[in-house]
Amino acid sequence: MLEIKNLEASIEGNKILRGIDLKVNAGEVHAIMGPNGSGKSTLANVLAGREEYEIDGGEVLYNGDDLLDMSPEDRARAGVFMAFQYPVEIPGVTNAHFLKTALNEIREARGEEKLDAVEFLALVKERMKLVELDQKLLNRSVNEGFSGGEKKRNEIFQMAVLEPKLTIMDETDSGLDIDALRIVSNGVNKLKNPNSATLVITHYQRLLNYIVPDFVHVLVNGRIVESGGKELALKLEEHGYDWVKEANNVAA
Amino acid sequence: MPQRAILDHEFIDWTKSSFQLLENGLNGSARLPFHGVRKAAVAQFAKLGLPTTRDEEWKYTNVLPIFKNQFALANQEPVVAKNAIDAFGFEGLRDKMIVLVNGRFSKELSTLAIDDSTVKVGSLSDAIARGEKAVQEHLSRYADFNSEPFVALNTAFTLDGTFIHIPDDISMPHPIHLCHIVVAEDAAAAIASPRTLMVVGKNSQVHLIESYHTLEESAHLTNAVTEVVLEQGATVEHIKMQLESKSAYHIAASTVHQAEKSCFSSVNIDLGGAIVRNNLNVVLNGENAESHLYGFFRTTGSQLIDNHTFIDHAVPNCESNELYKGILDDSSKGVFNGKVLVRQDAQKTNAFQESKCLLLTDDAVMYAKPQLEIFADDVKCSHGATVGQLDEDAQFYLRSRGIGEEKANSILRHAFASDIFERIEVAEVRDMLESLVFEHFND
Numbered sequence: 001m002l003e004i005k006n007l008e009a010s011i012e013g014n015k016i017l018r019g020i021d022l023k024v025n026a027g028e029v030h031a032i033m034g035p036n037g038s039g040k041s042t043l044a045n046v047l048a049g050r051e052e053y054e055i056d057g058g059e060v061l062y063n064g065d066d067l068l069d070m071s072p073e074d075r076a077r078a079g080v081f082m083a084f085q086y087p088v089e090i091p092g093v094t095n096a097h098f099l100k101t102a103l104n105e106i107r108e109a110r111g112e113e114k115l116d117a118v119e120f121l122a123l124v125k126e127r128m129k130l131v132e133l134d135q136k137l138l139n140r141s142v143n144e145g146f147s148g149g150e151k152k153r154n155e156i157f158q159m160a161v162l163e164p165k166l167t168i169m170d171e172t173d174s175g176l177d178i179d180a181l182r183i184v185s186n187g188v189n190k191l192k193n194p195n196s197a198t199l200v201i202t203h204y205q206r207l208l209n210y211i212v213p214d215f216v217h218v219l220v221n222g223r224i225v226e227s228g229g230k231e232l233a234l235k236l237e238e239h240g241y242d243w244v245k246e247a248n249n250v251a252a
Numbered sequence: 253m254p255q256r257a258i259l260d261h262e263f264i265d266w267t268k269s270s271f272q273l274l275e276n277g278l279n280g281s282a283r284l285p286f287h288g289v290r291k292a293a294v295a296q297f298a299k300l301g302l303p304t305t306r307d308e309e310w311k312y313t314n315v316l317p318i319f320k321n322q323f324a325l326a327n328q329e330p331v332v333a334k335n336a337i338d339a340f341g342f343e344g345l346r347d348k349m350i351v352l353v354n355g356r357f358s359k360e361l362s363t364l365a366i367d368d369s370t371v372k373v374g375s376l377s378d379a380i381a382r383g384e385k386a387v388q389e390h391l392s393r394y395a396d397f398n399s400e401p402f403v404a405l406n407t408a409f410t411l412d413g414t415f416i417h418i419p420d421d422i423s424m425p426h427p428i429h430l431c432h433i434v435v436a437e438d439a440a441a442a443i444a445s446p447r448t449l450m451v452v453g454k455n456s457q458v459h460l461i462e463s464y465h466t467l468e469e470s471a472h473l474t475n476a477v478t479e480v481v482l483e484q485g486a487t488v489e490h491i492k493m494q495l496e497s498k499s500a501y502h503i504a505a506s507t508v509h510q511a512e513k514s515c516f517s518s519v520n521i522d523l524g525g526a527i528v529r530n531n532l533n534v535v536l537n538g539e540n541a542e543s544h545l546y547g548f549f550r551t552t553g554s555q556l557i558d559n560h561t562f563i564d565h566a567v568p569n570c571e572s573n574e575l576y577k578g579i580l581d582d583s584s585k586g587v588f589n590g591k592v593l594v595r596q597d598a599q600k601t602n603a604f605q606e607s608k609c610l611l612l613t614d615d616a617v618m619y620a621k622p623q624l625e626i627f628a629d630d631v632k633c634s635h636g637a638t639v640g641q642l643d644e645d646a647q648f649y650l651r652s653r654g655i656g657e658e659k660a661n662s663i664l665r666h667a668f669a670s671d672i673f674e675r676i677e678v679a680e681v682r683d684m685l686e687s688l689v690f691e692h693f694n695d
Contacts, residue, residue: 048652076654088649092667101663102653109654141667142649158653 001026001197002047002067002166007058008222009046016042018222019058024166027194031208031233032201034219035241040201041085043219044170047199048082049075062166076102077109079165083155083172090142095154098142099124099161106162127160131187149180156187163191168199173207185210205237218244260301263319267297270325271408286380286391286410293397293407300401312587312619313529313558318501321471325409326354326442330435332467337361340431340465342680349429350374355446356412364428372417373428376447379415386417386451394479394507400531402503406445406477413447416460420453420483427459427678434496436470448478455485459678462490464524466497471526476504482514484538489517489677493685496524498553505531512538512567519676520576521685522549522557529558536563536570536598547576548672550689551584551616558587565598568628574605577672579665580616591623592633599628605635610642610668666690 002024009017016039024030034040046053047060049072060067067075090098104114115123128135131153143151152172159167169188173181188198188211200211208216208230216233218226220241225248226232236244271294275282302319303310332353341349341363350373351361357375366373372384379387397404414430436442452458464474474496482488494502502525508516522528534543549557563572578586588607609618622635642664650660669689676682 050648071657072648072651073654073656073660076652082652084649084652088643088645090643090646090649090664090667092670093663098650098653098663101659102650102655105656105659106654162653 001063002199003061005059005061007043007046007060008056009042009053010056011042011053015056016053016222017046020219020222020224022217022224024197024199026165026197028215029192029198029200029211029213031213031216032199032219033203033205033216033233033236035245036203038219039222040203040219041170044082044085044168044199044201047168048072048080073105076162076164077106080168081159081162081164081166082168082170083152083159085171085174087143087151087155089144089146091144093142094139095142096124096138099158102158103161124161128157130160130190131157132183133157148175149177152176152180152184153187156184160187160191165196166199167196168201170201171203172200173202173204181207182210205233208233220245220248259316259319263323264298264301266323267294267405267408274325274409274411281377281381284380284383285388289392290408290410293404296397297401297404297408300399300404303401309560309589312585313527313556315503315527315529318473318527321441323441323443323473326434326444326472327437328354328356328411330354330437332358332361332433332435334361336467337431337433340433340463342429342461342684344680345427345429348426349431350414351431351433352412352414352446353433354435354442355432355444357414368422370419371422371424372415374415375412376410376415376449377412384415384417387415387449390451390479390481391449392479394481394509394535395477395505396507400505402475403477403505406447406475406505409443409445410447410477411445413449416448416450416458418452418456418458420456422453422456424456424458427461427681429461429463432462432464432474432476433467434465434470434472434474434500435467436472441470442472444472444474446474446476448476450479450488451481452483452486452488454483456483457487459489460491461493461678461681463493464496464502466500466524469497469499471499471501473501473503476502478504478506480506480508480516482508482510482516482541484511485513486511487515489519491519491521491676491678491681492530493521493681494524494528494530495688498524498526498555500525502528504529506533508532508534508543510534510536510538510541510543512540514538514541516542517544517675517677518546519672520545520547520559522547522559523689525555525557527556529560531560531562533562534564534572535566536572537566539567539569542571543573544675545572545574545576546672546675548669549578549586550581551578551586552581553584554582555584556587557585558589560587560589560591562591563593563603565592565594565601565603567597568599568601570598571602572604575672576607577669578609578618579612579668580609580618581612583613583615585616586618588618588620588637589623590621590635592625592635594624594626594628594631594633596627599630601628601631601633603631603633607637608668609639610665611639612642662690
């Protein structure tokens with residue numbers, strides 16, 4: 001589904017990604033772990049299409065298409081979804097209106113009928129239960145005045161409505177208490193299916209207790225330096241990142 | 253600037269000779285007391301002349317280009333087809349219209365019928381002629397032609413307009429829509445001088461909508477003056493929408509006089525016009541009165557929209573609230589000058605003011621100037637002015653959910669303006685306006 005080949009990227013002249021190779025197949029959950037500043041969020045943002053990042057080399061194929069050549073909206077319409085680390089507050093735009101517009105743009109791109117208000121509401125009510133989100137938040141402005149946990153649950157709720165094929169979770173666990181973490185993870189797990197894949201980007205192992213990865217990759221200094229199964233995450237939790245850095249001759 | 257002086261003299265000469273013509277056509281009504289006011293106004297205009305950018309009040313708005321045109325007083329009786337008006341009515345309010353063509357009340361085109369015989373809504377010229385008490389008492393009392401050249405110009409040429417009198421204790425069951433249309437038939441650009449006087453009695457309520465339109469693209473000048481009087485405990489919502497053609501010039505002065513416990517709320521919308529200047533002056537002249545002034549403008553091309561507001565806190569315990577927003581595209585210009593005067597006696601005043609603008613291009617320019625003059629010591633006053641661009645993070649967030657760039661921008665612009673539109677109490681106007689401004693955001 002996703003094939004990243006020797007991807008290099010920088011922001012404002014600073015090289016962040018120094019040659020990333022990664023292959024994600026449908027049905028798989030991959031975790032990308034790494035210390036602060038290793039390039040985890042850059043990878044997520046590059047995949048979602050943030051324009052501030054310069055692509056210096058390599059390519060990203062998504063179902064055979066050149067992902068880097070697509071606009072952010074075209075990526076979303078093709079099924080790519082990023083759960084933001086810091087969801088943006090948009091005063092004056094209600095959650096419901098925002099999501100309905102997004103869903104209908106995506107459905108239109110897929111050649112599906114737009115949903116009317118009644119159909120949309122029915123769908124939304126059902127999906128809100130997945131992340132135990134209060135229905136009142138539908139008529140509030142997007143993320144405005146939401147608690148940290150509500151913002152993250154709102155991301156997963158959007159995912160539940162938009163039904164992406166590839167989800168990139170950018171440090172979704174940051175700022176979440178244990179209950180919110182459980183709710184968010186449950187939501188993600190319920191949405192898992194053989195046709196979709198998830199890329200979980202995280203600093204800590206604890207999220208991976210709930211969202212169990214098939215593969216774990218360790219990102220250090222813009223490169224994937226270790227890959228393994230879920231046991232690799234436990235090793236990182238126990239020993240920290242220093243041993244990976246040392247093993248790969250990276251200054252701590 | 254010698255060129256300016258010539259233009260100024262030419263225009264003053266034109267004004268005098270046009271006034272002479274107007275006077276000759278007045279017949280009997282030249283004997284009415286109001287004609288004395290007209291005469292004083294034309295003499296005052298000749299003294300004041302046209303304002304220049306050297307006048308602090310007109311620093312950013314050069315009216316000179318307007319007067320390069322050959323002007324003529326707008327034809328007082330052009331023919332307008334009834335169905336041409338339909339487009340300017342609001343869904344559900346098409347039978348609440350007072351139509352003014354080139355400033356003159358049109359009985360044929362107006363659709364409003366008032367059941368209550370004590371409520372008066374109709375031609376100002378008729379009200380002047382029959383010596384209406386409220387007209388004698390209030391007309392030209394608040395709009396100051398001694399210092400404002402364009403008020404003087406309007407007053408000199410005030411032949412007709414709208415007179416509204418709502419007696420005490422009446423809550424109008426529906427809004428009143430004054431629909432102003434300019435029809436320019438001659439080669440020379442027309443000057444229309446619409447005049448409105450509305451007097452709202454004690455504890456009465458009304459929503460007044462003033463909309464300004466052009467039938468065909470023309471470089472005419474609308475020079476409007478509106479006076480609103482709120483007696484004790486009166487509540488007024490005044491919505492002014494300027495939707496004239498992009499080559500029209502529009503200068504308007506609205507003067508509001510508030511007695512105690514009255515509540516005035518104004519929503520000022522500007523979408524049309526090449527050069528537009530709105531002066532909105534509010535005097536809070538009785539205790540526990542409140543005033544809410546909201547404005548929104550959207551400019552493209554080389555439009556210039558200038559909003560000057562002045563709130564005069566003359567007595568204690570009043571409140572004023574002000575929020576003006578604008579979205580400027582291309583190489584258009586905007587001006588906001590918000591003056592708040594809190595006089596020495598006006599203790600316990602609350603006055604808040606904010607202006608916020610979005611610049612969509614590097615060439616668009618906004619001049620924002622809050623101007624607080626506070627002479628009382630026990631007051632709460634604040635002001636703020638921001639000029640910025642669309643939030644890129646929000647833009648990306650919307651696009652990352654599949655919403656196209658154009659639509660995302662439209663959603664954000666709409667969100668920016670929504671807190672002004674939300675203030676509009678007349679739902680029919682709010683809905684129409686939203687679809688007019690944001691055609692792309694309808695589904």
